[in-house]
Amino acid sequence: MVKNERPFVVPALQEWTGGEGVFVPGVVRRELAPTGLGDEGYRLEITPDAATVTAETERGLIHGAATLDQLLARGPAPCGVAEDWPNYPVRGYLLDVGRRYVTPELIHRLLRLMGRFKLNELQLHLNDNEIKPPDGDWNRALHGFRLRSAAFPGLASPESYSRADWDGFEDLAAAHGITLVPEIDAPAHARSFIAYDPSLGHDGGDSDHLDLANPAATELVKAVITEFVPWFRGPAVHFGADEYYQSKELWQRFFNDMAAHIRSLGKQPRAWGGFTRLSPTGDTTGFDPDVVVNSWNNGFYGPEGARGDTYPLINSNDALLYLVPEADYYHGHGLDNEWLYDHWEPHVFADGERLDPGDPRLLGAMPALWNDLVRASYPQERMYELIEDSLPVLAQKMWSGSKAGLPYAEFSSRARP
Structure with a gap:
């Protein structure tokens, strides 16, 4: 199958690795764990069964959830992994x-x-x-x-x-x-x-x-x-x-x-x-x-x-x-x-x-x-x-x-x- 292209969100994701398939609203997990992506960075992994936001801080989790909300507002979310962080604090x-x-x-x-x-x-x-x-x-x-x-x-x-x-x-x-x-x-x-x-x-x-x-x-x-x-x-x-x-x-x-x-x-x-x-x-x-x-x-x-x-x-x-x-x-x-x-x-x-x-x-x-x-x-x-x-x-x-x-x-x- 063709890997999913980088999805459009505002602001654009820093990095995206496309997966296969889509995720419709369902299980969403939030995990505080080291990511190496800074205080506001997050990792968003989307599979057909679940979407998992991982971040080192609550603010990172909030940003990851905002990205997922944008994706789902446009329809089923493409599966893949986003790693995202801001250029400026x-x-x-x-x-x-x-x-x-x-x-x-x-x-x-x-x-x-x-x-x-x-x-x-x-x-x-x-x-x-x-x-x-x-x-x-x-x-x-x-x-x-x-x-x-x-x-x-x-x-x-x-x-x-x-x-x-x-x-x-x-x-x-x-x-x-x-x-x-x-x-x-x-x-x-x-x-x-x-x-x-x-x-x-x-x-x-x-x-x-x-x-x-x-x-x-x-x-x-x-x-x-x-x-x-x-x-x-x-x-x-x-x-x-x-x-x-x-x-x-x-x-x-x-x-x-x-x-x-x-x-x-x-x-x-x-x-x-x-x-x-x-x-x-x-x-x-x-x-x-x-x-x-x-x-x-x-x-x-x-x-x-x-x-x-x-x-x-x-x-x-x-x-x-x-x-x-x-x-x-x-x-x-x-x-x-x-x-x-x-x-x-x-x-x-x-x-x-x-x-x-x-x-x-x-x-x-x-x-x-x-x-x-x-x-x-x-x-x-x-x-x-x-x-x-x-x-x-x-x-x-x-x-x-x-x-x-x-x-x-x-x-x-x-x-x-």
Whole structure:
């Protein structure tokens, strides 16, 4: 008999050895055992009588089950053996819920979608404000802080998440092999903190920048993070630290203070890369070295700026990976999926800048949907549609790169549920 060809799943399998015959839904076994395929890798053996997923971790078992689910959704599964693992440990997506609230139900749907395609991190950007206030008056600016606690009455927006909501996100994320990365952004994008205590704002509170010359501003951010860290089950907390223009020296002090504080709470600090443009020296001199950095813009801190540094990096390059619904910039109507499929992998950044494939600093990628246009009229379903449209391509390129081996049009057609 002819051996079964490699089956189509998203993302594509790293290795496949075809067998004979097919498996219809029946006995499925899950086994934790050494495979040599890493923390997220798995071995899937399919015979006519049973399908067996073997992995070293629960997350590997979840990924193997996701592959089997995709196969069975298309009919009887071909018999054979798959050995599969990701090229990168971070395969994420960021959703800006600070500028625009989304319901818990939509976050649940997004987690299920991400799990289907083996993405493993969802970063929730939990506070932010509109970029320019009406008539320049920051007191009229729309802003949001999306976690509520009695410890900070008035900080949270009316539309925000309770501890029960967050626990529901954590439970569902774990069931799909996903880690939540909470982001509380300061000292810019900080209008919610300033509305809570105007004395802590730059320019007498007429700003979305904290006045870092006032130590109480940093202490408030620390206290808020301390309050919510017990909610967070994942290893990392993102403290933002992007686009602060009031003082380079004070920004550096804030960066270092926040990194140390988050580590003291037992979490790994993450931040947006800004060293090239925002630091006193134009580089990483004097900065805490134990921070995971999202490289979001080449001019702020891209591959060229990072050359010679040791920071672990996540590719969030704005020119390639940012979505702003309905905007005339940053892919307002969807990412360029065909270009990404043909030309991109996590080591590729905009304007010809890139890291070497396999650079040990590169953890993976984190595309992002930003709700900059806070006064625009579009429903939360539009956000989901834009993410859903690009997720198969992104997942493919983050997991096994070009292993799909198909022209874009065929991949795109077959990837649709």
